[in-house]
Amino acid sequence: ISSEPIGENSSSFKGKAPLPFYNYVNSADFTDIEKESIFKAIGNELKRVGKSAFRSKSQDDFERYVFMKKNPLSKKFILSNITWNSNDWKSPSNDKSNHSWVQKDGNIPHESWNFDFDNPRNTKDKICGYNQWTNPPRISGNNNLIIYYSNNKIVGFYGKVEILRNSVSVSENEDYNLIAEKDFSLVLENKIDDIKSKGYLENKKRIGQIGFIYLKDIDNIFSILGEAKRLNPKQAQKIDAIINWIREEDVTSYKNDNNMNDISLNQILYGPPGTGKTYSLQNSYFDKFTSNTGQNNYKFVTFHQSFTYEDFIEGIKPVINDAQQEGEVTYEIADGVFKKLALEAKQNPNTDYAIFIDEINRGNIAKIFGELITLIEPDKRGVLSVVLPYSKTEFTVPKNLSIIGTMNTADRSIALLDTALRRRFEFIEVMPKASLLHDKIIEGIDLEKILTIINDRIEFLFDRDHTIGHSYLLKVKTYKDLCKSFRNEIIPLLQEYFYNDWEKVQLVLGDNKKWGKQDEMKLVQQTKSYSSSEEKNLFGEDLEDYEEVTIFEVNPNLIAKQYDKIPKEAFIYIYDKPVIK
Template sequence: MARKYIFNGKEYKNHGRNNNSLGRLVYDIFTYYLKKHPYETYDSLKKIFNNTHCNLAVVYDENDYREWRKRKTDSRLDSRFFEPITYNNMQLYFTTQWGNSGGECNNIDNFVKLAIEELHMPIEVLEDGFMIDSEEKKTFVDAYYSFVKKLPLKNSGQYAKLFTTARNQPFKVYRNTQDSIVVHAFTDYSTSMVITLNQLSKVVFDNAQYLYSSYEPVLINRIQNNQLVRSEEIYNESESDVITGIGIGITQNKILYGPPGTGKTYQLQQLQNEYNKDNYVTVTFHQSYGYEDFVEGLKAEINDKGDVYYKVNNGIFKDICEQAEKTPDEKYAIFIDEINRGNISKIFGELITLIETSKRGMEIKLPYSKKPFKVPKNLSIIGTMNTADRSIAVLDTALRRRFEFEEMMPEPCHKDISDDIEGIDIQRLLAKMNERIEFLYDRDHTIGHAYFISCQDFESLSKIFKNKIIPLLQEYFYDDWEKINLVLNNNGFIYSKKYKQQELFSNCKDFDEFEDDKNIYSLNSEALHDEGRYIQIYDKIENQALGDGNANIES
């Protein structure tokens, strides 16, 4: 769980000795209390802050401090573990060591709970982007994670079987590595849907509409009633999915789909590790790719006499099928990157029937070689699809029915994305931009987390925006700079110049083709090197003269 706290307008989210650490949060709460209560005694402070329920001791006076010193042999512990505070004519010592490691996180949670409930401190709690501002919400969060931890991990070979409320239809339930819920229907054409804590909380607490109305009511009911998945609800992947008589795993017709930069190609490469290196092939579809490249075709050759003749050449798919048929006790795969960029009917031809799982082993006669051909049962076909190029809704219907579709959406809270690069929270930045893109365009054109995985410092962040993010937004919005500026929250990256027609074309008296005034937009390169501009994408910056990057050009 990614838990964060906001106190007095400041965010605390990590461990260590910096100004945003969770240990510093405890110090700021303590000093805030001292300012509001200037005449407390040491005994009363001890009663409040040296709380056994929180398993911590926050404050010592001179006597207790000396007693602590006697038990320690290392004199350096003074400066490392205590911070002196003068209060009400007393010398106090604030303990700093207990809150600086990840193992003390539960102590901090308990301390914050005490500060909110008993001291009435103005603290906001956020978890995975979800604001925990009531006991009811905290209970829901705890119940959600208790439920999720009992679910089988996706691709573990097991799933939990639950049933829809309306039609009592079964569906598969898993969890992914980010502790989100993954649901999957029992159909030939089915898409894996990812349901997050934030998504369910909006339905429960903000009366938001369901995204997946068949599944979310069931999940919410189970979570709210603490109905964890039972052992009898856990199943191995169904026998109909298993290659019969071989026992080598699951044959997959699967397409990984989502916006660019969500890790589809990376996932494809990871899946290749499950196969012997000689038992799979990889191909990328494109507009010029055809049946002759994929299955078989005629190739012109010249014999010794100089005569031209035509020879039937095997394509990459026919070769791997024949190889898999010779060794049926091994598993094979063909990985197709960018499967939606090719003309599916043109590439697969009559084989669109044979690739269906239930039609494996059925023979047809190929048009060029006139030889019988079949797609073996031990061959998986796994592809990727970029929804920014082409929506799944307009994909070839025959292909959609024969493939399982697994959605891969941006993960702003991905473990490899930093939440603190010189004060910039990349996770919040990406999440907020994608919310605006979804509002202005659609979810198929959001920005993937992979763009920011390599980002380790501010210099690399500015390069990513200049060379990748801004060009991608230009492509998405067809150079509609006003919408690009909206996505960036008018943070000054986009420079607007206003031109006046009469002054630009002063000698062209009859020139009236365009409006009198026109805004011309360009990239403000200097703003890309200003940390505050990035923060402004996801947060409103007060008392900071960032400007809006606009200018009026008179001539």
């Protein structure tokens, strides 16, 4: 960037004053990963001289990269214009275009072969295409989806697509600057029209003739793919592949509701079971604490009732020494998982470390953290120290060590957590997202509607902390999978939530009498109701403490795994009220 040494502010850099070095790097032809490396290097220097020394109109953007660790791997969705081609972009057409670049010197537009899957320039798994842009999208990698748009219609998709910095020339009239995966790319047999009136432009009025826009609403993406699937049932398999690929990413990051790029030092993801909290750690957070060489700068632990201070910080542990008399045991002070990681982080102050604690609320947090509950506060890190009780050594928590946990609100409400803990952690709610099941239809059964109505009923009967997470249905691919999910996971969870109050479980599943399901369609069925006369037959008297007693059971076919005997209406009528004739 500059041959000059880095000074106390951006004016030390050569360039077009007063623009800071951030503007140069961000506008230059670097990939996101290269930018991040440059910004991190400069950021380390800024930390040394004092961040307060940096003042410019781009400070917020710069800090977003340097101090909040921008993740370059998140998916990008691009709605891009393409010249109309009545041959479905499998060969040049005679369609007239108002694009000046198309007619220049009589050239055939390079986009004419975008969906010619048999073109020799393609490989077995990749398809090479072209887009003419005034300024191309500034994205890197192939974790991107291009949605092609022409004549107010959505015409096709390029999935897992990489945008090349420079076009590759095949012939005088044929170039390509895109490489996508064939399994995630297709031209629609039936195009999606009126996309502006349907809101697919996300409040944009238009796209330029050789332009594009970034789409940021994940619900909108799923709506586009859902309509494409409905209009093109023969192409449903490939469209499903795109949908499932999008869903692979951490479900809490799509709408960026939780600002995943801004990771605080002490953070807890909380929500009902099955909402993707642990999945989020594994698929989003882990990468942020993994070096370019693949070294993991983090540890993952699960708290439980037997987990102790000695496991976490330090304690006296038994050691069997083979050199001593057989069976003799000695004891020594051993560092716990957190202390080991903290010592490593202190030795590498320019590297970010993290400890991930799954099910943090299942342990006795006050006992596990001990005196560290004070040291983990951001303003006390690296400043305040304590003497540890076993080793008698001075210990402080470094500033480059994050503590990130997860907790199920179904196990324990946040309101019940230790006040000191709540004050020191940032809590990020991760709730069920029924939209991730948008257009996920299994033999006529709408999974999005099932999850939505079940959670609405649970919230009414109980509370929102005990709703059902989307992961229970996200993995469903067949009717058998759906039956298994209800048999093994959802119904037992409801049984636990409502403490075997089967009448409430019936209300949640639409199996109550007034909803109108026939008995064979009910997932939870009433088998017997004991009246006063039947009580006398059983016990010889009418028991005063018992009114009418009703016995319930889970559908016997569901228990017996005879899923083919369970009518589809058992699930459809969870959200659609039966019409009683």
